[in-house]
Amino acid sequence: MTADLTTNPGTVLPALAEALVAGKIRTIDLTHTLDPDFPVIILPPEFGQCARFRVEEVSRYDERGPAWYWRNFTCNEHTGTHFDAPIHWVSGKDLPNASVDSIPVEGFVRAVCVVDCVKEAAADEDFLMTRDFLLAWEAEHGKIPEGCWVLMRTDWSKRSAADYLNLRDDGAHSPGPDASAITFLIEERNVVGFGTECVGTDAGQGGHLSPPYPAHFLLHGAGRYGLQCLANLDQLPPTGALLICPPLKIKNGSGSPLRVLALVEE
Amino acid sequence: MTEAIKRPRRKDPQKRTVLPTLPPTSRSRRALGFTVAAAEGRFVLQKCNDCDAVTYPPREACPKCLSMNLAWRDMPEGGELIAETTIQTSTNVYFRERTPWRVGTVALEAGITVLAHIHGDVAEGGRVRMIARTDKSGQGVLMALPEEETENMADDKQLRELTCDPKHRRVLITDGRTQLGQAMARALSAAGASTVFVGVAETWRPFAGADELAAIPNVEVMGLDVTDTVSVNELASEIGGKVDILINTAEYVRAGGAMDRDGIVTARDEMEVNYFGPLRLIQAFGPGMRFRGADGVNSACAWVNLLSVYALSNWPAYGSTSASQAAAYSLSQCLRGEFHGSGVKVLNALFGPLEEDWRQHLPPPKVTPEGLAKAVVGALQQGLEELTVGAVAEDFLTRWKQDPRVLARELTQPEGA
Numbered sequence: 072m073t074a075d076l077t078t079n080p081g082t083v084l085p086a087l088a089e090a091l092v093a094g095k096i097r098t099i100d101l102t103h104t105l106d107p108d109f110p111v112i113i114l115p116p117e118f119g120q121c122a123r124f125r126v127e128e129v130s131r132y133d134e135r136g137p138a139w140y141w142r143n144f145t146c147n148e149h150t151g152t153h154f155d156a157p158i159h160w161v162s163g164k165d166l167p168n169a170s171v172d173s174i175p176v177e178g179f180v181r182a183v184c185v186v187d188c189v190k191e192a193a194a195d196e197d198f199l200m201t202r203d204f205l206l207a208w209e210a211e212h213g214k215i216p217e218g219c220w221v222l223m224r225t226d227w228s229k230r231s232a233a234d235y236l237n238l239r240d241d242g243a244h245s246p247g248p249d250a251s252a253i254t255f256l257i258e259e260r261n262v263v264g265f266g267t268e269c270v271g272t273d274a275g276q277g278g279h280l281s282p283p284y285p286a287h288f289l290l291h292g293a294g295r296y297g298l299q300c301l302a303n304l305d306q307l308p309p310t311g312a313l314l315i316c317p318p319l320k321i322k323n324g325s326g327s328p329l330r331v332l333a334l335v336e337e
Numbered sequence: 338m339t340e341a342i343k344r345p346r347r348k349d350p351q352k353r354t355v356l357p358t359l360p361p362t363s364r365s366r367r368a369l370g371f372t373v374a375a376a377e378g379r380f381v382l383q384k385c386n387d388c389d390a391v392t393y394p395p396r397e398a399c400p401k402c403l404s405m406n407l408a409w410r411d412m413p414e415g416g417e418l419i420a421e422t423t424i425q426t427s428t429n430v431y432f433r434e435r436t437p438w439r440v441g442t443v444a445l446e447a448g449i450t451v452l453a454h455i456h457g458d459v460a461e462g463g464r465v466r467m468i469a470r471t472d473k474s475g476q477g478v479l480m481a482l483p484e485e486e487t488e489n490m491a492d493d494k495q496l497r498e499l500t501c502d503p504k505h506r507r508v509l510i511t512d513g514r515t516q517l518g519q520a521m522a523r524a525l526s527a528a529g530a531s532t533v534f535v536g537v538a539e540t541w542r543p544f545a546g547a548d549e550l551a552a553i554p555n556v557e558v559m560g561l562d563v564t565d566t567v568s569v570n571e572l573a574s575e576i577g578g579k580v581d582i583l584i585n586t587a588e589y590v591r592a593g594g595a596m597d598r599d600g601i602v603t604a605r606d607e608m609e610v611n612y613f614g615p616l617r618l619i620q621a622f623g624p625g626m627r628f629r630g631a632d633g634v635n636s637a638c639a640w641v642n643l644l645s646v647y648a649l650s651n652w653p654a655y656g657s658t659s660a661s662q663a664a665a666y667s668l669s670q671c672l673r674g675e676f677h678g679s680g681v682k683v684l685n686a687l688f689g690p691l692e693e694d695w696r697q698h699l700p701p702p703k704v705t706p707e708g709l710a711k712a713v714v715g716a717l718q719q720g721l722e723e724l725t726v727g728a729v730a731e732d733f734l735t736r737w738k739q740d741p742r743v744l745a746r747e748l749t750q751p752e753g754a
Binding site (some may be wrong): 107127128235236 | 353539540541542543562565566567568602603687
C-alpha cells in the first residue's frame with residue numbers, strides 16, 4: 072500500500088516513522104552549540120547589546136545538590152542559532168500573532184529550499200543574493216513552493232569566529248539578500264521564512280541597503296520569520312528536505328534560540 | 338651592598354610548598370591608626386594634643402602628661418641608626434624561618450627613639466629614611482632604609498617581605514582590550530615581571546593595539562572574559578598556580594543614574610564586569626594565591642583592584658556605575674579579610690576620571706592609562722595597600738576623610754562632584 076494522504080489516509084506518518092527508524096530518512100542538525108565563545112551580533116556601542124550565552128552551575132553532585140547537576144543559563148532571544156519572530160522588527164510590531172508564543176505552529180514544520188551561494192560568497196564577502204539569482208536557481212531546481220522556508224547557503228558557518236563576523240572598522244562583512252530577493256520570496260512565492268548561516272538574515276553591510284536591513288524590514292513587516300546562525304546546510308539537498316524549527320514559547324518573545332533540524336531522504 | 342636576587346629556578350615538584358606563617362598580628366584598636374597610614378605609605382606617629390610629646394609604640398595615653406588626646410601625625414622620615422643587632426633565632430615561626438634578621442634602634446628627627454627593622458645597606462651610625470609598611474600580618478611596622486638609594490636596594494630580603502615588587506614575578510592583567518590594560522602590561526613588563534599574562538575576551542572581535550600588546554616582552558595573551566565563569570575557571574586551571582600578582586583592569590563604565598535610564602540591562606552589564614567579575618576571579622584565583630603567599634622569590638603577593646573613586650561615594654552623573662563600583666569596593670574588604678594570614682596584600686587603587694572613550698566628555702584633569710599603570714607599579718614596588726591616583730581622586734579622598742556625609746551632600750548638589 073502506497074503512503075498517500077488522499078487515497079490512503081493514515082499512512083503517511085506511519086511510513087515516515089518507519090523510514091526514520093530504518094534510516095531511510097536522515098535527521099540533520101542545523102544548530103550551532105550554545106557556547107559563550109560563539110559570536111553574537113555587535114551593534115554600535117551606544118545601543119543595547121545582545122547578551123552572550125552564559126552558564127552558572129547551580130549544583131554538580133556536590134554540597135549544593137548531592138545527586139544532581141544543573142545550571143542556570145542566560146542569553147538574549149537572539150543568541151546562537153535563533154528564530155526571529157515578526158515583532159522583532161519595528162515593521163512587524165503591530166501584526167497580530169507575531170511573537171514566538173503566538174505565531175501559528177504550522178510554520179515550524181515546512182519544506183525547505185536551499186539556495187547555494189557558496190561560490191559567490193567566497194568570491195565576494197559582501198555578496199548580495201538578488202531576485203534574478205533566485206530565478207536562475209529556479210530554472211535549475213524548479214519553482215520555490217508556496218509556504219516553504221528558503222535558506223541561503225554560503226558555508227559561512229565553517230569560518231573561524233573572527234572571520235565569521237568579519238568585523239572591520241567600517242562594520243561587518245558577510246553575504247545576504249537584497250530587497251528584490253526578499254520581495255520576490257514574499258510576494259511572488261509566499262514563503263513562510265528565510266534563513267542564513269550568518270549572524271543575521273541581512274548582509275553584514277545590510278544597514279546601507281535600501282530599505283536598511285531589507286530582510287528584517289520586509290520579512291517581518293509581512294509576518295514572515297527568520298532563522299540565522301544555521302549550520303550544516305551543505306548536507307541538505309536544494310529541494311525535498313523538511314525543516315523543523317519550533318522556537319521556545321516565550322511570552323511576547325521576539326525570537327528564541329532553538330534546535331533546528333532537517334529531514335532528508337537518503 | 339644588597340645582592341641582586343636572581344630569577345628563581347623552576348620549582349622542584351617533589352618539594353612541599355612552604356606555607357605562609359605570620360609575624361605577630363595583634364594590635365590594639367588605637368594602634369590600627371598606624372597600620373592605616375602604613376597601608377598608604379605614610380609614616381605617622383602619635384602626638385599629644387595637650388603637651389606635644391611624640392610617642393611610639395602606639396599608646397592609649399600620653400606617657401608624659403597622661404592625656405588621652407593623642408593624634409596620628411605625619412612625621413619627618415629622617416633618623417640615625419644608633420644601635421643594631423642581627424637576630425639569629427626566634428620563637429616566632431615566621432622570624433625563625435627568616436633569620437638572620439636585622440633590627441636596630443633609630444633616633445628619629447621626630448624626637449624619639451624607636452626599634453625598627455633595618456635594611457641591609459644601613460650601617461650603624463648611618464643616616465636612615467624611615468618607612469612604615471604593612472607586613473605579612475597586614476599590620477604596620479617600621480623599617481629603616483638607607484637615606485640614599487643603593488644598588489639593588491629593593492632586593493633586600495627584609496624589605497622584599499614588605500613589598501610586592503613585580504621583579505621576577507608572574508602577573509595576570511585581566512583585560513588587555515583597553516588602553517589601560519595595554520599600558521599596564523607595558524609597565525609590568527618594564528618593571529621586570531617574568532611573565533605578564535594578559536586576558537583578552539572575545540578574540541573574534543578585533544581591538545586596537547592587539548598586535549602591539551602581543552609584541553610586549555614577556556607578554557602572553559590568554560583568553561579571559563571576566564563575565565564568563567567558565568572562561569575564568571578555565572584560565573585558572575591553566576595558570577592559577579603561577580599568578581603572583583593579579584591586576585583586574587576590566588571595567589564597565591556608562592554615564593547615567595537610576596531614574597534617567599530605561600531598564601536594568603546596562604546596570605546588569607556593569608555588575609557583571611565590576612562586581613561579579615572580581616568575584617569570579619577571586620573564586621578561581623584566590624585559593625591558589627592564598628596557598629602560595631610564602632612560595633619563595635616569586636611568592637603570590639598582591640591582588641590589585643582598580644576602582645573609580647566614586648566607589649566611595651556615589652556620583653549621580655555616573656550613579657549606576659558608581660553603585661557597581663561601590664559593590665566592588667565592599668568586596669575588596671571581604672577579600673582583605675579572606676587573604677589575612679596568607680601574606681597576599683590587597684591593593685586598592687582609587688582613580689579619578691580616566692582618559693578613555695566612556696569618560697570622553699568629562700573635563701580634565703584626567704588620569705591617563707599610562708599614569709595609572711605607573712602609579713600601580715610604584716605602589717607594588719613600595720608594598721602599599723591603598724593608592725589614590727589623579728588630582729580629582731586625591732581631592733575627593735581628602736573630602737571623604739574629612740566628612741563622608743558632607744561629601745555625599747556635595748555630590749548630590751546639581752553642581753556636585
